[in-house]
Structures are given as C-alpha cells and as structure tokens.
Amino acid sequence: MENKNILVVSGLSVSYKKHVHVLDHVSFEIERGEILGLVGESGCGKSTLAKAILSMIKHESGEITFDVSADSKGIRPQMVFQDPYSSLNPVKKVGWILEEPLKLKGGITKAKRLEKVSEMLNRVGLGDAYADRYPRQLSGGQRQRVALAGALILEPELLIADEPVSALDVTIQAQIIELLLKLHRDMNLSVLFISHDLRVVYQMCDRVMIMKKGEIVEKGTVQEVYFAPKHEYTKTLLEAAGISEDKSLIG
Numbered sequence: 001m002e003n004k005n006i007l008v009v010s011g012l013s014v015s016y017k018k019h020v021h022v023l024d025h026v027s028f029e030i031e032r033g034e035i036l037g038l039v040g041e042s043g044c045g046k047s048t049l050a051k052a053i054l055s056m057i058k059h060e061s062g063e064i065t066f067d068v069s070a071d072s073k074g075i076r077p078q079m080v081f082q083d084p085y086s087s088l089n090p091v092k093k094v095g096w097i098l099e100e101p102l103k104l105k106g107g108i109t110k111a112k113r114l115e116k117v118s119e120m121l122n123r124v125g126l127g128d129a130y131a132d133r134y135p136r137q138l139s140g141g142q143r144q145r146v147a148l149a150g151a152l153i154l155e156p157e158l159l160i161a162d163e164p165v166s167a168l169d170v171t172i173q174a175q176i177i178e179l180l181l182k183l184h185r186d187m188n189l190s191v192l193f194i195s196h197d198l199r200v201v202y203q204m205c206d207r208v209m210i211m212k213k214g215e216i217v218e219k220g221t222v223q224e225v226y227f228a229p230k231h232e233y234t235k236t237l238l239e240a241a242g243i244s245e246d247k248s249l250i251g
C-alpha cells in the first residue's frame, strides 16, 4: 500500500562550523499531496532545513526518509528559490535550460524532450516563444515561472519552494501563488512551502509549522495555528503581522 507520508524527518540536527544547532531535533512529516508551510523569522534555519532534506548539506543526527512511490521513477525532490535568476544559467536560452534535466536523465528522444519543454512552458503560463529567450530578457515573475518549469519537468513528487514569491511585488506574488496552486493540483505534487509571510502561507498551505531558532515550536492545520495558536511565539508572529486583531485581513 502507498505510504501516507512522502517525507518523514525525525530528530534532525544540523550545525555549521561556527554555528551550532542551527537545527535542533526537528521532526515532522509531509503527507502525500499536501502543501505544508514552514514559517519563521529570518535566520531561524528554514533554508538550512530545505538544504538538509535535499542532501545539499550534511546533518549531524536524525533521519530523513523520502518515500518514492512506484510511479515516480525515483525522481528526487526538487527545489525553487527566492531568486530564480541565480538558479538559471544566464548564458543559456530557456529552452536549453528546460531540456537539460531531461538530457541528464537520459533515454528520452529529442522530439519527446522538445514536446515536454513545450508542455511545461504552457503549463506555467508562458508560450513556446519563451524557449528562445535568455533569462535576462524575462521579468522576475517570468523567471520564477521558468524556474518552476525546470523544477517540475521531471515530474517529481515533492517540491520544496524556499521563499518563491518573496522577491516579487504583490500582484506578481498573487499570480505565482495561483500558478503554484494549479501545478499542485494538476501534477499531484506535495509541497514544502517556506516563507516568512504568514498571509502568503495562509493562502497556500493545508498545514503549517512555526520555527524559532532551529526548533519547530508549533504545528497544525492552518486554521488551528492561526485561530487557536498555542505557543507564545506563534501569537507574537501573528500579532506582528496584524492577523490576530483583524482576521478579515487574511485571504
């Protein structure tokens, strides 16, 4: 039977050389098909957690178990970042950038690769004509669309989105949030959505975890955490965002 959880993290601790316990016994799971939010102030360890899940950095203790279902063909979780410009090769055109993961995977004909690139460009709301452009010729929102297309072209089951809308202005933020929700529905994705913005998390997520100084201090459904917060720190964050006083501001 298919496992309910796509990712289980237990007792995860990470230290950098001069910075110990950036993550301190972090445990949580991501259910298949859900969007799980991770909220916390700058420097609390959100990006470190994302990098540890993707094995980009080593952890000193704990376990990260990724459950690959039979039909995902072993595609590892993929990630999108706050600044898509830094993750897109500036000297390559969008078509090349999107085709590259398919080439590296191997066993896919040129015709099939181009078909897939076209399909993804259209899925993210860009047309085929964008294949011929360089990243510098795109707006911030368009670049984030390309980054999403690149992350999803191999059809991973889990996407980690690290502040994907934080660098965009509010109208573009709303468009990318809509797009992420659509891709989540259409592509059967599970998402870890990292943000310091409680309003964005409310729009996007099913459940949310609140992180403070490397520890998860509270987690629950968005309704539970926003409207019946248990931890003082959660209450402080909600107050700072003006949500505790004016619930109508959300959404």
Ligand SMILES: Nc1ncnc2c1ncn2[C@@H]1O[C@H](COP(=O)(O)OP(=O)(O)OP(=O)(O)O)[C@@H](O)[C@H]1O
Residues within 6 Å of the ligand: 016, 017, 018, 019, 022, 040, 041, 042, 043, 044, 045, 046, 047, 048, 049, 196
């Ligand atoms: N490579 C590194 N070497 C040493 N310390 C690091 C390194 N990367 C991050 N840190 C420290 O670890 C802590 C957590 O950083 P991290 O980037 O995970 O936080 P964050 O919550 O993602 O912050 P932000 O929202 O600003 O991106 C910070 O104090 C940071 O200075």
